[in-house]
Amino acid sequence: MERADQVIMNTYGRQPLVLVKGEGCRVWDDAGQEYLDFVAGLAVCNLGNAHPDVAAAAAAQLTQLVHVSNIYYTTPMVELAEDLVRLSFADRVFFANSGAEVNEGALKLARRYSRERYGEGRYKIISAENSFHGRTFGALSATGQAKFWQGFEPMLPGFAFVPFNDLDALTKAVDDTVCAIMLEPVQGEGGVNLPSPDYFQGVRQLCNDKGLLLILDEIQAGLGRTGKLFAHEHFGITPDIMTLAKGLANGLPMGALLATDQVAAAFVPGTHASTFGAGPVVAAAAKAALGHLSRPEFLAAVRTKGDYLHKGLLELKSQAPVIKEVRGLGLMWGLELAQEGAGLVTACRERGLLINCTQGNVIRMLPPLVVLPHELDHALAVLQDAFKAVFP
Numbered sequence: 001m002e003r004a005d006q007v008i009m010n011t012y013g014r015q016p017l018v019l020v021k022g023e024g025c026r027v028w029d030d031a032g033q034e035y036l037d038f039v040a041g042l043a044v045c046n047l048g049n050a051h052p053d054v055a056a057a058a059a060a061q062l063t064q065l066v067h068v069s070n071i072y073y074t075t076p077m078v079e080l081a082e083d084l085v086r087l088s089f090a091d092r093v094f095f096a097n098s099g100a101e102v103n104e105g106a107l108k109l110a111r112r113y114s115r116e117r118y119g120e121g122r123y124k125i126i127s128a129e130n131s132f133h134g135r136t137f138g139a140l141s142a143t144g145q146a147k148f149w150q151g152f153e154p155m156l157p158g159f160a161f162v163p164f165n166d167l168d169a170l171t172k173a174v175d176d177t178v179c180a181i182m183l184e185p186v187q188g189e190g191g192v193n194l195p196s197p198d199y200f201q202g203v204r205q206l207c208n209d210k211g212l213l214l215i216l217d218e219i220q221a222g223l224g225r226t227g228k229l230f231a232h233e234h235f236g237i238t239p240d241i242m243t244l245a246k247g248l249a250n251g252l253p254m255g256a257l258l259a260t261d262q263v264a265a266a267f268v269p270g271t272h273a274s275t276f277g278a279g280p281v282v283a284a285a286a287k288a289a290l291g292h293l294s295r296p297e298f299l300a301a302v303r304t305k306g307d308y309l310h311k312g313l314l315e316l317k318s319q320a321p322v323i324k325e326v327r328g329l330g331l332m333w334g335l336e337l338a339q340e341g342a343g344l345v346t347a348c349r350e351r352g353l354l355i356n357c358t359q360g361n362v363i364r365m366l367p368p369l370v371v372l373p374h375e376l377d378h379a380l381a382v383l384q385d386a387f388k389a390v391f392p
């Protein structure tokens, strides 16, 4: 840790842990201490750490073909794209390496589509306050949290923000400079904020009426996290553009930008590219991961376990008045506290449970989707003990 502080740029408030091994829902530190991991790489290791099928797919590909330029065809990317198209609203996929990167692609695609279809002047993207779309300039400009802009201004022109889950505010913000609306189906980093059940139907209707593209950032909430393969399936709507990353290759870096044929047609050779995008190793890993994540029985189990965790968290709330609200869907949960949450994160870590705190006072839990019922029980028992210790 001291060596890291000498040579690594100081961009993270890291927990004082050196992790050396992971398996399923557990990770181990360099002293051999075991932890139940309810961070899961921040919704990345949805199948648990070091999943054998993902590892085998990547390993086989590593000794077969590691990388070639995207000026050639390779098989893993085609097979993965076919799976994503079959499993979603989309007709076409563009691959990159991270969430921010595919959100950049989404912003570029939306603007270019709108330019071709409607001419100049329609470039603005409306997104939500408290949203999170990534750290590159485009994605950051679409992120509705000024604290992340500090020192980097000016942000890109052509972005506007409205409160999440407020259809009136969104409707009022639309004028003839707007080309797209970009939203997370459930806000993750912003504090696990859920929309009301009919919000996205209203957003979809607004987009249809005004000829706007709906971009859904499913980077955190997608890929089974909420108990459906894609979170928008809860709302009975489909977007025009969707972005995926985090859990896509279960720990290897990969992002995907998905769109309908009509919208995707705005990208032609030369308009967008990624050197590493859809590399054979990550594509093979993602195909193996998606095979598990998309199984209906797997997704049903996520919903069942999510309901179980919800019940346990409500019980916890009844004993710990510091908990103001329990919010979540599937296996994506937040506990909003009346006080700072950092002390609770430490207390849980000292008791062998890794959790995360966002927005200063929202305890966020993103267990691997393969979590077992007895592991949920264990986590709830640790939480109960930690709450007693920190908020007596």
Ligand SMILES: *Cc1c(COP(=O)(O)O)cnc(C)c1O
Binding pocket: 097, 098, 099, 100, 101, 103, 132, 133, 134, 135, 184, 188, 189, 217, 218, 219, 220, 221, 245, 246
């Ligand atoms: C994590 C996240 C991103 C950014 O992904 P990176 O891979 O870190 O660039 C974008 N949107 C959402 C909703 C996220 O949770």
